Amino acid sequence: MNRLNTAIFISDGVEVLDFAGPFEVFSRTRLVPGVESRRSDASAPFNVFTVARLADTVRATGGLRVLPHFDFAGAPPIDLLVIPGGFGTRQLLEDLDVREWIQNAANKARLTTSVCTGALLLAKAGLLSGETCHDSLGAHALLASLDSTIFVERHLRVVHDGIVTSAGVAAGIDMALSVVESIHGKAVSDETAKYIEFPRHS
């Protein structure tokens, strides 16, 4: 099977569920329904990994320590890019290495997504110009200041407009399920939601 290389960007101060929710959804999705199919990767459509600027341990919110699979230089080609948010996001806005990596990765990816304030990094990279996107955590004004052509939608948990943006934390699970649905259909996505015992929002 030709799996989609799915990169989840992590950095100090990333919100735990912002990255762990999409990691769970994409890594546990199988094209074959049921529990048993999830014991192997035989019908797994996504190859999921974490990417950080450096190969060092990342400290997420609350101090969870995650060892990234790849640093920026070592990451394989990326088909699906996930940019989570968290209190660590704002300090990355002026980070040129991060901005350039996101720009390059997003330009080559088949699909770019964000959770919560991860949208700020996409906006700073110029990727949301003229798009409708979701935002949360009171970053509304900051998002507008980064790019005044962005239309911010606050009433949906997930917004698809080329790039996929979403509300925060647990809504990253909805975002990922929504992306699974857009690529592999509702039945596959619903099976993943059932497996992870997550009540989907319609």
Next chain:
Amino acid sequence: MNRLNTAIFISDGVEVLDFAGPFEVFSRTRLVPGVESRRSDASAPFNVFTVARLADTVRATGGLRVLPHFDFAGAPPIDLLVIPGGFGTRQLLEDLDVREWIQNAANKARLTTSVCTGALLLAKAGLLSGETCHDSLGAHALLASLDSTIFVERHLRVVHDGIVTSAGVAAGIDMALSVVESIHGKAVSDETAKYIEFPRHS
């Protein structure tokens, strides 16, 4: 503030959301409502950390790499114990070191909890005798074979009966919110649910 030391046991094959959901909930709970209080630990009632048998990197489902805060020997006294599940659980059932650590930690803890098949480890340690508990992922028969005095409740996401057990994966979030509510009340728990944008099940 006198924080509750909250230990989340992790081991190879632990389901990502089984441990990351409770980690998010307990580590992001604050007694002061709102978003800003979550920028510091000033009103954080839980001190959350991961514990593994050894200090080496743990590979969760899908290959997420987590560096535990403590090994068994180095963990501080535990007030609140969380035992997640996952496909890695069954191979731990015959592991005497794990069983003894869980028995000791649970006997000293103020509260012991599990997510999904984490209940199997509690049952094997003799901690669920005569209790009502939740189970999922088709481990029903295995649970009964470990201890025939356990009454398995399959219709609730979270069961409080001395020990707190829950359904799987995303239901670990419900479990943790339920524990927060039992200790600090509904208002604090609801604020955490709001912050993590998780729709609670009543």
